[in-house]
Amino acid sequence: MAATPSSRPYLCNCGALRKASRRVSRLYDEALAPIGLGSSQHTLLVEISRWEGSQAPTLWELAESMVMDRTTIARNLKPLERDGYVAIRPSKTDRRSKLVSLTAAGTAKVAESKPYWLQAQKAFERAFGAKEAAVLREQLLSIANDHA
Amino acid sequence: MAATPSSRPYLCNCGALRKASRRVSRLYDEALAPIGLGSSQHTLLVEISRWEGSQAPTLWELAESMVMDRTTIARNLKPLERDGYVAIRPSKTDRRSKLVSLTAAGTAKVAESKPYWLQAQKAFERAFGAKEAAVLREQLLSIANDHA
């Protein structure tokens, strides 16, 4: 037990954020494990699915919306491409760009993952409160999207 | 610009947490770059320093307080040990355990890092609000330490 090093208050916003992020990531990882997706992969697939109906995003656009480095996105897509969930093809209007989209299998995987994801989502909100979680999410997203 | 895939609300607590975590980590990484520490390394050094005055933590205890996997802690300590900031020695009362502590150089590094860390800390709180940040930290730490 224990592991309470000091009673001094913990002041680092970054440290608190990362700790919570690790804890919650593991919760979602466990929930998604039965279908072979990690929390990060799941988030990525869902994010791509949010472009449905509009032009497929470039790597750069996807990186922006994921608040991720461009090169990180490219690498994180590798396993998903290998497993047939996403397709990456060069843009016809700009040969530098690559467009990312879900395959049929990818769309199906997102649908399949939903109940597992929901389980983690509910577990979190059972502990933290659903309304509190909604507020927290908004705060976190405003931090994430802070283009200051 | 742009990269707003959909106007549908973003519901995933885990996704929001990870996005915010990445954004803020980069803020702290940049601030700490001049002294050659990453945000994660800085947090780790500070966490170890919080044991000052009491028995040095074992890898297991440190992992607990960092909300990190045991093996992750061990590996993250490697660069810090290599650079002479932390010492890892076997426990004399339990030969399975290893105790982690700061070296003199490590203690000095924590002191040296403070103004750089403070700069990131203030930048964050300038944008998010100091009081709001304090509340957010408490929430994040309660999530991180949720032993449910």
Place this chain on the structure above:
DNA sequence: TCCAGTTACGTGCATATGCACTAATTTGCA
């Protein structure tokens, strides 16, 4: 005392994360 169960750690594997540097392409201005 001795062994079964528990505990603390290390290694191999796979993914996650971002920076510096490089290559190809596009764009805008002279």
Place this chain on the structure above:
DNA sequence: TGCAAATTAGTGCATATGCACGTAACTGGA
């Protein structure tokens, strides 16, 4: 038109993260 500047992506490197599996050491009861 033509080239300098900006944009988009890829590679190499280093660290971050956790799981499965294996090993050594401790602990408690028969």
